[in-house]
Amino acid sequence: MAKVLMKGNEAMALAAIKGGCDAFFGYPITPQNEIPEYLSYHMEENNRIFVQAESEVAAINMVYGAAGSGARVLTSSSSPGIALKQEGISYIVGSELPCVIINVMRGGPGLGGIQPSQGDYNQITRGGGNGDYHLIAFAPETLQETVDVVKESFDLADYYRNPVMIAVDGLIGQMMEPVDMDKEIPQKDLPAKTWAATGESGKRGSRNKIVSLHLDPYDLEKHNLKLKEKYDKMVENEQRYEMISIEDAEVVIVAYGSMARIARSAVKALREEGVKVGIIRPITIWPFPEKAFENLPESVHTLLTLEMSLGQMHQDVKIVNQGRYNLAFYGRAGGVVPETDEIIEQVRKYVGGNK
Amino acid sequence: MKTQTVYKPTDGLVKRDLSYCPGCTHGVIHKLVGEVLEEKGLLDTGVGVASVGCSVMSYEFFNCDMQQAAHGRAPAVATGIKRVRPESTVFTYQGDGDLASIGMAEIVHAAHRGENITVIFVNNAIYGMTGGQMAPTTLIDQKTSTSPRGRKQKDAGLPLRMSELLATVPGATYLERVSVHDPKHIRKAKKALEKAFEVQTQKQGFSMIEFVSTCPVNWGMTPQDSLEWAVDNLIPYYPLGVYKDATKGDDNG
Numbered sequence: 001m002a003k004v005l006m007k008g009n010e011a012m013a014l015a016a017i018k019g020g021c022d023a024f025f026g027y028p029i030t031p032q033n034e035i036p037e038y039l040s041y042h043m044e045e046n047n048r049i050f051v052q053a054e055s056e057v058a059a060i061n062m063v064y065g066a067a068g069s070g071a072r073v074l075t076s077s078s079s080p081g082i083a084l085k086q087e088g089i090s091y092i093v094g095s096e097l098p099c100v101i102i103n104v105m106r107g108g109p110g111l112g113g114i115q116p117s118q119g120d121y122n123q124i125t126r127g128g129g130n131g132d133y134h135l136i137a138f139a140p141e142t143l144q145e146t147v148d149v150v151k152e153s154f155d156l157a158d159y160y161r162n163p164v165m166i167a168v169d170g171l172i173g174q175m176m177e178p179v180d181m182d183k184e185i186p187q188k189d190l191p192a193k194t195w196a197a198t199g200e201s202g203k204r205g206s207r208n209k210i211v212s213l214h215l216d217p218y219d220l221e222k223h224n225l226k227l228k229e230k231y232d233k234m235v236e237n238e239q240r241y242e243m244i245s246i247e248d249a250e251v252v253i254v255a256y257g258s259m260a261r262i263a264r265s266a267v268k269a270l271r272e273e274g275v276k277v278g279i280i281r282p283i284t285i286w287p288f289p290e291k292a293f294e295n296l297p298e299s300v301h302t303l304l305t306l307e308m309s310l311g312q313m314h315q316d317v318k319i320v321n322q323g324r325y326n327l328a329f330y331g332r333a334g335g336v337v338p339e340t341d342e343i344i345e346q347v348r349k350y351v352g353g354n355k
Numbered sequence: 356m357k358t359q360t361v362y363k364p365t366d367g368l369v370k371r372d373l374s375y376c377p378g379c380t381h382g383v384i385h386k387l388v389g390e391v392l393e394e395k396g397l398l399d400t401g402v403g404v405a406s407v408g409c410s411v412m413s414y415e416f417f418n419c420d421m422q423q424a425a426h427g428r429a430p431a432v433a434t435g436i437k438r439v440r441p442e443s444t445v446f447t448y449q450g451d452g453d454l455a456s457i458g459m460a461e462i463v464h465a466a467h468r469g470e471n472i473t474v475i476f477v478n479n480a481i482y483g484m485t486g487g488q489m490a491p492t493t494l495i496d497q498k499t500s501t502s503p504r505g506r507k508q509k510d511a512g513l514p515l516r517m518s519e520l521l522a523t524v525p526g527a528t529y530l531e532r533v534s535v536h537d538p539k540h541i542r543k544a545k546k547a548l549e550k551a552f553e554v555q556t557q558k559q560g561f562s563m564i565e566f567v568s569t570c571p572v573n574w575g576m577t578p579q580d581s582l583e584w585a586v587d588n589l590i591p592y593y594p595l596g597v598y599k600d601a602t603k604g605d606d607n608g
């Protein structure tokens with residue numbers, strides 16, 4: 001199909017419609033405003049639901065209600081707004097409901113700033129809500145990849161009956177890039193949502209309940225173990241990553257999203273000089289792509305984590321690679337986007353291997 | 356001799372024990388809601404939203420589809436359901452801590468948007484479930500576990516009147532405050548509930564019935580004394596009656 005030039009946020013919004021999104025609930029926040037703005041116009045046109053809620057707290061609870069009654073639901077926000085959604089996300093996971101959440105990350109903590117950041121890594125992968133829970137979290141690099149995972153996320157959420165988050169930084173939300181909106185994406189065979197509280201107990205002949213309360217501790221433990229089985233399945237089946245120029249690398253950068261894009265330019269320049277450097281690019285940040293580190297070539301001596309935050313993903317790199325490799329880190333924070341030259345300089349520090 | 360059924364338990368409630376303390380009017384209110392849902396044929400399309408409070412388990416009691424909401428968020432959850440299932444009959448069942456404190460934004464904005472849902476608001480002037488702490492609705496000088504010397508205006512302000520407050524919200528359609536302290540008032544309360552659900556089935560927008568309710572356990576009174584205390588103290592501050600009726604279209608903008 002033909003590519004069209006689109007702005008990141010608008011492309012994500014259109015991708016949601018193409019992914020079969022029935023309803024959107026959200027609250028304005030920079031740098032994601034083009035998503036609700038686009039949907040406020042186009043959802044109605046497609047006979048779907050758009051509601052601007054009174055807060056992120058209300059928005060995520062509307063998502064919970066709509067998902068509980070069987071709809072495919074989207075909400076989008078940016079970092080401080082996602083913070084407010086954590087209570088609802090925990091309820092949605094606890095009640096085993098599907099939904100898709102877009103997080104166009106900005107700098108924090110607190111009100112922070114509005115420039116691109118990756119500072120929500122811990123919030124996303126560790127869960128800011130209460131209890132043992134996880135969500136599948138994509139951190140795509142290009143607009144094409146972003147659009148594809150937004151579309152696919154609705155199926156994945158339904159398949160696992162669990163929220164899926166797409167975490168991009170403000171750069172991806174705001175940039176324009178050519179994108180094929182109709183690229184084929186993997187589709188899942190999904191069972192009917194016989195569990196949903198649709199207001200059809202008459203037709204169904206039984207009533208459905210959507211609940212996360214389990215007062216008996218043994219019952220709640222059983223529920224947690226059932227959820228854990230799902231998470232294990234996600235860890236087994238949903239780790240996604242890309243390996244770039246790894247074959248003979250001595251230094252391997254670990255970077256995702258816009259940071260990976262910048263790393264790519266740095267690697268290209270360094271390779272032209274003959275420097276042996278590659279990239280592991282996590283596409284999912286939860287589950288973290290442990291598998292990518294399993295069979296690295298003998299030549300690797302240093303893993304250099306790069307982030308637009310101060311060492312959040314680096315903790316995961318350390319957990320996976322305890323006792324092997326020199327584990328180095330470089331990051332910028334607050335919305336400062338590193339320059340390619342800055343990255344090149346960082347890599348040079350480790351070339352040769354004895355540092 | 357011909358037998359005639361003069362009373363039977365409502366099919367609107369699941370046949371099981373309720374979780375409420377003996378003599379608590381939550382039980383009476385449940386029965387009324389169940390009867391109205393049954394008699395109006397709304398169980399088959401019903402989706403109830405349980406809130407957080409003593410009625411948290413109400414998803415086990417109302418005999419229709421149910422969803423359990425986080426503390427205060429029931430009107431937002433109900434909004435999500437009703438928007439994607441406009442043919443269903445959506446109601447919330449909320450206490451005064453849930454609706455008038457932590458859930459203030461959600462209730463005001465559901466009314467403000469004119470969501471076509473029915474809210475059952477159980478005002479017992481206290482946080483029942485957590486052991487009797489002060490609520491925004493607790494009366495002046497009323498003793499609770501967090502106002503041990505009685506609520507004082509200088510620290511905690513004056514009790515909030517939610518029906519009156521929501522009557523100022525242009526989007527609300529029907530608001531009535533009722534009581535269940537004697538059979539006459541119980542019958543009246545049932546009529547109010549019928550009206551509220553009619554508002555919804557006729558797609559006329561947001562309706563709320565506020566019940567003056569009791570909490571014998573945390574008020575430290577017998578059930579009978581609680582009813583009397585409610586009549587003597589709560590009803591004078593929370594007068595019964597219709598606070599808004601825009602069903603004729605006079606105030607519906």
Ligand SMILES: Cc1ncc(C[n+]2csc(CCOP(=O)(O)OP(=O)(O)O)c2C)c(N)n1
Nearest residue numbers: 407408409426450451452453481482483484
């Ligand atoms: C976010 C959150 N905060 C606090 C609580 C604890 N909590 C449970 S019930 C309740 C008060 C309920 O009081 P009310 O709504 O008046 O209902 P009642 O029990 O009186 O019927 C509180 C504060 C909670 N479950 N969740």
Ligand code: SF4
Nearest residue numbers: 375376379409483570
């Ligand atoms: S604690 Fe109070 S409100 Fe709760 S069930 Fe008991 S009497 Fe009723």
Ligand SMILES: [Mg+2]
Nearest residue numbers: 450451481483
């Ligand atoms: Mg109460």
